Amino acid sequence: MKKAENIIVGISIGDLNGIGSEVILKTFEDTRMLELCTPVIFANVKIVSFIKRNLNSEVALHGIDRIDQLIKGKINVLNVWREGVDINFGQNDETVGKYAIKSFMAATAALKDGLVDVLVTAPINKYNIQSDEFKFPGHTDYLDKELSGDALMFMVQDNLRVGLLTDHVPVNDVAKHLTEKLITQKIETINLSLKQDFKINKPKIAVLGLNPHAGDSGIIGNEEETVIKPTIKKLFEKGIFVFGPYPADGFFGSGQYEKFDVVIASYHDQGLIPFKTLSFGLGVNYTAGLNKIRTSPDHGTAYEIAGKGVADFGSFKEAVYLALDIFHARNEYVELTKDPLKTKEKK
Template sequence: MSAKHHKVRVGISIGDFNGIGPEIIMKSLKDKAITDFFTPIIFGSGKLFSYQKNFFKLQHLNFNYIQNVREAAHGKINMLNLSKDNSNVEFGVPTEESTRFAISSLEAATEALLNREIDVLVTAPINKDEMLKYGFQHAGHTGYFEEKAGRKGVMFLITNDLKVAVSTHHIPLKDVAENISKEKIVKQVQQLNKTLIEDFCIEKPKIAVLGLNPHAGDGGVIGKEEIEIIQPAIEELFNRGTLAFGPYPADSFFQPEKYRKFDAVLAMYHDQGLAPFKTIAYEEGVNYTAGLPIIRTSPDHGVAYDIAGKNLADEQSFSEAIFAAIDIYRNRMEYIELQKGKLRPRVLNAKDNIDEDLPEEVN
């Protein structure tokens, strides 16, 4: 069956059930026609979701309870029962029970993803600090999935108009400079380039690279990283045929007339990329772990304990995460089908005439 006609099996981990995870999951699935587009499989608990379904007055939702992923039925909202016990819900407060269940849900869903029992995984928000207390050994989803996939990925925040990756993830700001290198930036931009081609159907991606220091170092006055690390990486990438440009000053880059000239942006550290991204695209933003053989997305917000249980959570980002995962899966499968039996594409070099495709400011 072709990717176009395959009904994608979307696994869903529930995150911390004392946050807004179950609420945004159910709100995303409340349309009766939603299962015409994909097959949802929630790695949760029937009793837990029945309680929250009634609490949020979503009684029209019906679950198909299964004990094995292979029992999932198309046309239904499938609930894989990880526990038959009652759950003690305390909205707005992380507890040992809610944290351990978040870990169990994530681990079960990931196992199904690695075993290809589901096609994609959408993860609801977790409390990273609490999970570390109970044996989870990663500072977030990205490192966890890198370990499971056996390779490094890239944290990639995406919308239709703006796509931002970060070179360093959850590390102290004082450690950022020593955690960037020419080799690392080259590899990350190459991963982004491959992702944009295979997962987003962009034939010749143009990727902007931000500087580390204010004003991109001001020619070395405010730091040497741009001269010694970032610019050499960009030159090597361009000479290899990857359309990478920069380094650009981060303080002025995220203006619509600038960032829209590029297909993606690589920021040097977490807040440099995510602060403007969440300001511009908070409600529709999706977190995608790019560069891995598996497909995982999530909303670009956290557990939101402050509004948990108040029926105020907006499900748009979670819905966007579901459909982004489906689109990426279909794009990737179609790319694989198209490449079967084809010759490898010609690699561009710096002498090729590509001026007509470049942003005006780099011509």
């Protein structure tokens, strides 16, 4: 098993005009972080140095051209490109978007090839990244394709965990996406993730209804009666401890979520509004269901404060911590499942 400082954390730089670079640099200004891992920022060392000077940061950067040149315990910047890029903090710029994707694709390739152990992605702008080379709504869809998984957006802050049945889907299309196949796939993915990534042997899973009052027995929509309930019943009979569907409106406010290891929402805002309200800026977006580990902060580019040195780096730092925790948990899970006797002892 790898020693802490030998765990290589690949970091995609995100939108250079946003706060991504700032939260990365602030995270690693604390040199104790370098005792936990070795970061590799996929970008260009001259550009990261420019941003560092703009922010009056004192972190020491080590530029490299190949991963095998990295120095453990240093902040390595891998030169993904050589040319200069005009940085205009707070501006939506298609050229900057292309470099965000260059960084992300290079970091993903390194993750796929085992050159980095985990990936932490800084925020991108979904509007300026589109091109003939990259036609995905965001990070998750591309990772799902490259890492052959059943990607699921999984928001985490300590024991508060929220998974999504659908993520970047227009609200008027959500109902048609909620099929037995999709619900089964997502719940099985989250159940396995809780076991291998969070060391929870018998996860308790709550599912929220799609409609107000979870449909009120079919009075306010029938998706709960026709699809969600029957699927939950089949999964429960297979040995997965899944319950619901519960009315979404009072589930978090009443504290009912605390009785479960994860809450699964039907659509994006149903899950993320209460999550972000309760996580106090320390939430992490984890992509469950992949054969590799990827996390990110739960915020966007925040153009309005970019370059001002005032960005809160708490969520990004937590994203690094969670990636490392899951890396250790997965290694432990593999060892335990190799040896059934150890598994029994663990229980």
